[in-house]
Amino acid sequence: MPYFLFVGTVVLALLGVPDFFTDPPALALTVTLALPLVAVTALVPATRPAAVALARGLAGVAPDALAEGPARGPADRTRTACWYVLHLGLGGVVSGATLAVPPFAVLLLVLPLVRPEAGAAYALPGAGPAVLLAPPAGLALLAALTAVAAGVGALLARAAPVLLGPSPGERVERAERRAAELAVRNRLAREVHDSVGHALSAIALQATAARRLLDGPPAEGRAFAGEALAAIEETARRTVGELDAVLGVLRESGPDPARPAPGLADGLPALLSRTRAAGCQVTVRGAPPRALPPPVDREAYRIVQEGLANALKHAPGAPVLLRFERTAAHLAVRVSQPLTPALPGPPAGGGRGLAGIAERARLLGGAAVARPRGGDWVLDVALPTGSGPDPGSVPRPASGEEAP
Numbered sequence: 001m002p003y004f005l006f007v008g009t010v011v012l013a014l015l016g017v018p019d020f021f022t023d024p025p026a027l028a029l030t031v032t033l034a035l036p037l038v039a040v041t042a043l044v045p046a047t048r049p050a051a052v053a054l055a056r057g058l059a060g061v062a063p064d065a066l067a068e069g070p071a072r073g074p075a076d077r078t079r080t081a082c083w084y085v086l087h088l089g090l091g092g093v094v095s096g097a098t099l100a101v102p103p104f105a106v107l108l109l110v111l112p113l114v115r116p117e118a119g120a121a122y123a124l125p126g127a128g129p130a131v132l133l134a135p136p137a138g139l140a141l142l143a144a145l146t147a148v149a150a151g152v153g154a155l156l157a158r159a160a161p162v163l164l165g166p167s168p169g170e171r172v173e174r175a176e177r178r179a180a181e182l183a184v185r186n187r188l189a190r191e192v193h194d195s196v197g198h199a200l201s202a203i204a205l206q207a208t209a210a211r212r213l214l215d216g217p218p219a220e221g222r223a224f225a226g227e228a229l230a231a232i233e234e235t236a237r238r239t240v241g242e243l244d245a246v247l248g249v250l251r252e253s254g255p256d257p258a259r260p261a262p263g264l265a266d267g268l269p270a271l272l273s274r275t276r277a278a279g280c281q282v283t284v285r286g287a288p289p290r291a292l293p294p295p296v297d298r299e300a301y302r303i304v305q306e307g308l309a310n311a312l313k314h315a316p317g318a319p320v321l322l323r324f325e326r327t328a329a330h331l332a333v334r335v336s337q338p339l340t341p342a343l344p345g346p347p348a349g350g351g352r353g354l355a356g357i358a359e360r361a362r363l364l365g366g367a368a369v370a371r372p373r374g375g376d377w378v379l380d381v382a383l384p385t386g387s388g389p390d391p392g393s394v395p396r397p398a399s400g401e402e403a404p
Helices: 002-015 024-042 047-058 074-109 129-164 168-214 218-251 264-277 294-314 351-363
Strands: 282-285 320-326 330-338 367-373 376-384
Touching (some): 024 047, 047 129, 074 129, 264 282, 294 330, 351 367, 351 376
Parallel strands (some): 282 320
Antiparallel strands (some): 320 330
């Protein structure tokens, strides 16, 4: 309407057209001259967010099908201008019809009961068969208006993703942003699973063992219960700190949100102590590596933590062998445990723990394999340390089923 009134009152007045509302050619000329002004206005980059908001609210278009933010390049501005012209042009026609057709349809519906006076604005018959056909004609006009409005709405809904959709560059940016968000969510899920899951497994085993021994000899039961409660207290206190660090990443706050987990150098002794206190016999072969790159150090700690947590969960009484082997460019970690009736093999489908281990290894360019081997359940992980001559070539663990 603003474009229409501007053209009608300013442009046509300069052309000497007195009344553009009642003169059909002048009315058509007014609409035609208004559309270029609409297109020029839509070339402003800020027009697209408003057009997208209208399309989402009025046309029922899926949010992902439309672009976000102002138009960036000439192609985006041109598509937005096409949409704006189509939207306002068709919308102007439907709006005008909505204003004019219903009153005229009502007049046709009541024409058999009301005789128009001579010289009325509408040249309608006052008698004869045509009067009887007026009510059906009024109903047909209302139905036609409804169909036109619905058809225009459907056309605009189909055109919106084409004219207001993201450009190829914006699609790539959106995909990269979603991938980054998914990577953060997966990393947080791994951190919570490995830290809290390991702690809860250890606490559950300690509490179960303490409860059973309390039913035995009082002196022995009280002594072990005290050790179990001390281990539970230490595990819970340490886990609260790790959980707070992970939650700091969620809040984008905290002293060091990028390092929610300790590394092998500073965290392995306490991890082995908690695992042994939970009743799991852990033997370490090979000196725990030191001076690792910080990402490798942290991920290796989490991998060892999850491997020990699986051992506690599936066969807490069976001994566990933890082996480290470092070459010039790689770190190999193995967690093995004898197969027992409680641990016939790797969990069906891998489980979230093995999936997390595999993800951690792949993110560093390494590999993880879990499989039965020689009467043992073995988890082999190979990680690049970046300190050798060819850090990009990571030796795959021995043949077996890769952890999912």
